[in-house]
Amino acid sequence: MAGSGATFDVVVIGAGAAGLMAAATAGARGRRVLVIDHAERPGKKILMSGGGRCNFTNLESGPEHFLSDNPDFCRSALARYTPWEFLALVEGHGIPWVEKAAGQLFCRDSSRDIVTLLERENHAAGTTLWLETRVESVEAMEGGYRLATSAGPVTCESLIVATGGRSAPKMGATGFGYALAEQFGLQVLPTRPALVPFTLDEGLRRQLSELAGVSIPVEVAAGEAAFHEPMLITHRGLSGPAMLQVSGFWEPGEALTIDLLPGEAALDLLREWREDHPTRPLDRLLATRFPRRFARGLAALHGWTGPLQGYSNADLERAAATLAGWRLVPAGTEGWRTAEVTLGGVDTRALSSRTFEVQGQPGLYFIGEVLDVTGQLGGHNFQWAWASGIAAGRHA
Ligand SMILES: Cc1cc2nc3c(=O)[nH]c(=O)nc-3n(C[C@H](O)[C@H](O)[C@H](O)COP(=O)(O)OP(=O)(O)OC[C@H]3O[C@@H](n4cnc5c(N)ncnc54)[C@H](O)[C@@H]3O)c2cc1C
Structure with a gap:
């Protein structure tokens, strides 16, 4: 040569x-x-x-x-x-x-x-x-x-x-x-x-680990940037195009804000469900929007149990705020690898x-x-x- x-x-x-x-x-x-x-x-x-x-x-x-x-x-x-x-x-x-x-x-x-x-x-x-x-x-x-x-x-x-x-x-x-x-x-x-998946702290990672493999469309925001793309839950944390895209704008220690129902008015939807299906638990109704496994996991994570008729207006507002703006602080990213x-x-x-x-x-x-x-x-x-x-x- x-x-x-x-x-x-x-x-x-x-x-x-x-x-x-x-x-x-x-x-x-x-x-x-x-x-x-x-x-x-x-x-x-x-x-x-x-x-x-x-x-x-x-x-x-x-x-x-x-x-x-x-x-x-x-x-x-x-x-x-x-x-x-x-x-x-x-x-x-x-x-x-x-x-x-x-x-x-x-x-x-x-x-x-x-x-x-x-x-x-x-x-x-x-x-x-x-x-x-x-x-x-x-x-x-x-x-x-x-x-x-x-x-x-x-x-x-x-x-x-x-x-x-x-x-x-x-x-x-x-x-x-x-x-x-x-x-x-x-x-x-x-x-x-950048263009890198997020890792989560041990507690949250364990809570979400049963949902690994679930992919749902979300709107995720960090700093000034927001992306409407699929999010993928993995065994290590959060990935998928939404998370990869936003990773370049995220600063360590900052929260991600994840709208799980992009384009929908979460509170209106919950009120409608309470009116139309008062005896159903929230996870069953969420399963009409998300994969069943995710609906169940999300409800368990936030303590959304019991039939909807037992939810006060304030309960619904809190649940809607989570669905429209789930705030989650990543532990970090997967790094250069x-x-x-x-x-x-x-x-x-x-x-x-x-x-x-x-x-x-x-x-x-x-x-x-x-x-x-x-x-x-x-x-x-x-x-x-x-x-x-x-x-x-x-x-x-
Ligand atoms: C898993 C993965 C998937 C990706 N998918 C996409 C995609 O689908 N679309 C997209 O647009 N981008 C994608 N990217 C990003 C894209 O690959 C890079 O932005 C692009 O390759 C950069 O091109 P480059 O020529 O600048 O560097 P590179 O393609 O990284 O090339 C650099 C070269 O320099 C050589 N080199 C480094 N140091 C030395 C040295 N000291 N001496 C001699 N040689 C050296 C390396 O061996 C390498 O061959 C992906 C990246 C990864 C890691």
């Missing part, structure tokens, strides 16, 4: 979604490109994404679906490489796809198809890939960069850092990109796991939003998830990887 003292026009560190896209784009311009990854194969996170079917883009993807300390930064790249362009590439490779929820496009068969697409694009662009290769050091030199790697020294004019975030360390995530950013004087904003993405990262204020080149450091680029740009659930993170990869690949 590597010779000693290899020279390339462009070196990309990280053979993930953003790095492979940038490499193919630069290679297609006639640049001699080397991609280096310490993993034994490229695109490992792509393979495990979307439950094995890679939610590769979202047709609605726009700046409003991203969190960043510098929220306008993502505009330019997202506007210049749209989800429709990536979809055209997918179709050009004959990959069957399906739209699951509105705008969320998944592979019909396997995430493998997206990795194959990227491999083919790289092959066509004549790029070189060194796997199982460690980058030991990087230094700037006259007209470019010099890297010491486990496969020997490499020099290049342009260096693209696409090492991803900290999530899913088993898939190859490291803090390497952040350290490199700091080496070149860039700021790295504090990182924390299961987080899909990283909040925070390399501060984008130091970068050109058109080319992703570091201002005042010619030839150095940061793209993808290593940056402080985090997408919501639903294919936005891959769209960011493609768009930022294309932007840097067109310039590096």
Whole structure:
């Protein structure tokens, strides 16, 4: 594989979604490109994404679906490489796809198809890939960069850092990109796991454990954000799209507010039930709205026993307040192991939003998830990887 003292026009560190896209784009311009990854194969996170079917883009993807300390930064790249362009590439490779929820496009068969697409694009662009290769050091030199790697020294004019975030360390995530950013004087904003399930304290976890596997549509709110999506109760705590989405907005110690009857007036409903079915217990009536197991568990948790005719107006108001705004303080999140993405990262204020080149450091680029740009659930993170990869690949 590597010779000693290899020279390339462009070196990309990280053979993930953003790095492979940038490499193919630069290679297609006639640049001699080397991609280096310490993993034994490229695109490992792509393979495990979307439950094995890679939610590769979202047709609605726009700046409003991203969190960043510098929220306008993502505009330019997202506007210049749209989800429709990536979809055209997918179709050009004959990959069957399906739209699951509105705008969320998944592979019909396997995430493998997206990795194959990227491999083919790289092959066509004549790029070189060194796997199982460690980058030991990087230094700037006259007209470019010099890297010491486990496969020997490499020099290049342009260096693209696409090492991803900290999530899913088993898939190859490291803090390497952040350290490199700091080496070149860039700021790295504090990182924390996002799109991640919540854990509960022992008592509540035990009380809810019988409900593991139940999924119901809710509206969950934390801070300023609210999401109307399914919530899944697990053996460890709370997951499902609603919880993953809100995790990026939740601050440790804060309560989540969960509306279990989104779009319904809970108090009116309870009054109606008391009027129409005075001898029935609340859990039986709740079972008309929720899975039976959940209705029973919820009633047991809140002590809702006896026929409804025994409930005073104040009792009904309390029960309605719980149904419409169940307040629950998570113990924490499952952390990096299961987080899909990283909040925070390399501060984008130091970068050109058109080319992703570091201002005042010619030839150095940061793209993808290593940056402080985090997408919501639903294919936005891959769209960011493609768009930022294309932007840097067109310039590096
Ligand atoms: C379980 C899971 C499911 C997901 N599902 C989806 C989904 O369906 N849709 C969606 O939009 N997003 C999804 N995401 C998020 C998405 O995978 C990432 O946002 C995206 O992969 C980021 O692309 P990237 O190229 O920046 O980083 P990555 O894809 O993480 O690639 C980084 C690469 O850099 C390499 N690397 C790291 N450190 C070094 C080093 N020191 N030296 C050499 N190489 C290094 C890694 O091995 C890796 O190959 C999911 C994430 C997870 C964990």
